[in-house]
Amino acid sequence: MERELDSILKVNDLFCGAGGMGLGFKYAGFRLAGAWDFDKWAVESYGQNVSPKVKLSDITNMTFDELPYADVWTFGFPCQDISVAGKQAGMIKNKTRSGLFYEVMRLLDETRTNKPTNLPKIILAENVKAVSKYLAEIEREYELAGYKMYSIMYNSKFWGVPQNRERYFIVGVREDLSSVFKFPKQDESYVPKLSTVLEDDVPDKYFISSEKAKAIIDQALKRIDKLDQVHATITPDRVNKRQNGRRAKENEQEMFTLTSQDLHGIIYLANCNPSGRDMNGKVYFEEGISPTLTTNKGEGIKVMVTGGYSQKRGFTPSDISNTSDASYYKGLGCNQTRAAVMELAPEYRVRKLTPREYARLQGFPESFEFTVSDSQLYKQFGNAVTVGVAYAIAASIKGFLLGADAMYGDYKEELT
Structure with missing residues (x-):
């Protein structure tokens, strides 16, 4: 009792x-x-x-x-x-x-x-x-x-x-x-933005090399005209796995929908067709949300950030449309967006999310102390x-x- x-x-x-x-x-x-x-x-x-x-x-x-x-x-x-x-x-x-x-x-x-x-x-x-x-x-x-x-x-x-x-x-x-x-x-009426969890002053070790970043951007630019409804592009090795792997689908557009297993980085380009099926949430820029966290040492999720004077700011629709009105990008055609990206791409760097950003994406408090390696932290928060x-x-x-x-x-x- x-x-x-x-x-x-x-x-x-x-x-x-x-x-x-x-x-x-x-x-x-x-x-x-x-x-x-x-x-x-x-x-x-x-x-x-x-x-x-x-x-x-x-x-x-x-x-x-x-x-x-x-x-x-x-x-x-x-x-x-x-x-x-x-x-x-x-x-x-x-x-x-x-x-x-x-x-x-x-x-x-x-x-x-x-x-x-x-x-x-x-x-x-x-x-x-x-x-x-x-x-x-x-x-x-x-x-x-x-x-x-x-x-x-x-x-x-x-x-x-x-x-x-x-x-x-x-x-x-x-x-x-x-x-x-x-x-x-x-409560499905509100979803916070990725920008709410991004850190300032991220150490250089989290940024990928300029060569690899350039390869990601170049590949993205080559694919944008063909993607139509798709928000983002993935790198060639993942495209091959999508086309020939066990999860290959008849609809080519779905092969380019990002998942947490796209390990080698992405670039947000534009939503050329905002009504595209199942596209909300599968973006990696500060106005969107993160995909599902995984345990693979943080390699599965990368964000594109500006270089130079403000390398912490995200790659947003307003950046690529050269306007402060973020809704303006919806009216851009893919070719226009491609031109905008080509003009701005050299200004950007690509980095993976930090362990603290992983922790924030899982709702862990700022007081949560990190006492183990980064690789273990990615694993722990990915599993949490x-x-x-x-x-x-x-x-x-x-x-x-x-x-x-x-x-x-x-x-x-x-x-x-």
Whole structure:
């Protein structure tokens, strides 16, 4: 009965990574009971910034008695065998990394058998959009574990960060709790601009060589007349993979739609046909938003910035149309835009996003300290749950468990 009356809710954070989910729950007022991850560098970041209770652990070796009581268990299990950008080997028990989902189910089963008073009231999984094909299997496993499933897909761009990131959140409510869980509603009326996360005074090490940048720009200029509806161009090796790889499509225009796997840089030219299908969000300039972050050392996302007197300012539609009215570019034809780019291209440099920009794109606070290498930071933030999304769900879970509406605290409050 004491636990039922305890207004300080607790969470166990499995596959915790650098702490996107953990921070979201902390900001909503939860106390971290425990956290675990297989990656020692992620554990270091989590311990420094989220909770010292984090432990380095392989979930396949964990047992029920290692998990303290918590009202909620969260687990953003590995996505590489599910994601369209990954191996697509499937969610297979005891065989694939994504199959580690079943290890959480095992821990729940062990807890039910050996210490049922420690069963969480809520379980929360997170994974990529492609997990949709496994939702029926996940629901079956949830039911076998004694939980009713609720699922929803959110896009991070509607939760305060300029990143086009679609992820499923899959809640399980313990069968003895009769209330219906309701997810928070995302606000699709506003998407922040990439310019809100860009740093000033970026070190030269993040800029690519002039030769490589010139090759990107030259290739872009050669392709612009043929792209029509497409916002941006990609480099020749990626074009070849698009045309001949397993994801090649009959519609040539779609082969030039950027994804987070276009590793070698881009150039924003213009939207010559603003009504083009599925083009919003797939731009890399300061007035747009970022594509989905990946873990590939920051190489997947590059922005074009001005050189010379103001190398931190983005490559915007107003730049290429030579007017202060950003809407003017919509009336430009591709040939006109090409001429404008040819005139301005030498003024620009190309760089990748910095780790701090990656962190901001995932909603991590400025107080988050970097104690590991850049490559590890890119990996950690690329894998992370967007903090704002985690916070909103945690607030709704808190309200559900305490018999109230979503209980929002101070999102930026640093809780102990």
